[in-house]
Amino acid sequence: MAQADIGVFGGSGFYSFLEDVEEVKVDTPYGPPSGKYLLGEIGGKKVAFLPRHGRDHEYPPHMINYRANVWGMKSLGVSKIIGPGASGSLNKDIGLGHFVVCDQYIDRTKRRRDTYHDGPVAAHVSSADPFCPTLRRAVAAKAKELGITVHERGTVVVVQGPRFSTRAESKWFTANGWDTINMTAYPEAHLARELELCYVNICLVTDYDVGLSDDPDVPPVTAAEVGRVFGDNNNRLKDLLFAVIPDLDHARDCVCASALDEARL
Numbered sequence: 001m002a003q004a005d006i007g008v009f010g011g012s013g014f015y016s017f018l019e020d021v022e023e024v025k026v027d028t029p030y031g032p033p034s035g036k037y038l039l040g041e042i043g044g045k046k047v048a049f050l051p052r053h054g055r056d057h058e059y060p061p062h063m064i065n066y067r068a069n070v071w072g073m074k075s076l077g078v079s080k081i082i083g084p085g086a087s088g089s090l091n092k093d094i095g096l097g098h099f100v101v102c103d104q105y106i107d108r109t110k111r112r113r114d115t116y117h118d119g120p121v122a123a124h125v126s127s128a129d130p131f132c133p134t135l136r137r138a139v140a141a142k143a144k145e146l147g148i149t150v151h152e153r154g155t156v157v158v159v160q161g162p163r164f165s166t167r168a169e170s171k172w173f174t175a176n177g178w179d180t181i182n183m184t185a186y187p188e189a190h191l192a193r194e195l196e197l198c199y200v201n202i203c204l205v206t207d208y209d210v211g212l213s214d215d216p217d218v219p220p221v222t223a224a225e226v227g228r229v230f231g232d233n234n235n236r237l238k239d240l241l242f243a244v245i246p247d248l249d250h251a252r253d254c255v256c257a258s259a260l261d262e263a264r265l
Helices: 066-075 133-145 167-175 185-194 223-247
Strands: 006-010 022-024 037-042 045-051 080-089 099-101 104-108 155-159 180-182 198-208
Touching: 037 223, 045 066, 045 223, 066 185, 080 133, 080 185, 080 223, 099 133, 099 223, 104 185, 133 198, 133 223, 155 185, 180 198, 185 198, 198 223
Parallel strands: 006 045, 006 080, 080 198, 104 155, 155 180
Antiparallel strands: 022 037, 037 045, 080 180, 099 198
């Protein structure tokens, strides 16, 4: 089977960015992934790309086969995954078009298949620091070099979807000091950790969540504005990926690479 070094999951509206790709179908013990993996090369690094929602956005967030998607990346040889996703802001200081390289998540999903360890051997993998610190530093530093407004840490609330939050829920998230909201960072990040893969989440802020709409300092969101920010974010994301991926080396001295060492009783 074809091999890759770096994996990239595409989020809403981000369905392609590689040229001269080889399409690879991967079978997994957990069923089919969201589609064929697209393999190409960036700066000498072999890259596997998969739109997590499918190429036609046929899989809503609660129906994505996250286990198959992440397993497929590992089976291709990937050791590092970049997982960007369109997100809403819960913090008026995190504006439209900003990138947030999260260091924590809050799981508000339900009924998702979120572990590979269903028995008979149990493993309890730490989630204290759920995103790879090495990848986070690399992505944030490169974003700054490119002039992208980036927040080097933040907490993303992951909701079940496909519905958006009520005003009460959104205000509660903001009151807790959480920063962004999306529907896909969990269990994607945790499954990567269970397979000892490095994973970084990048929240691409396209709108202010509904709980901020009563704040007089926050401008009201329009569909036209969301569309504009969405397109700009994707363009900046592509620039960031093409800049950071060639600089990622094979060394792994982070917690991700040994996540299972002390996970079994």
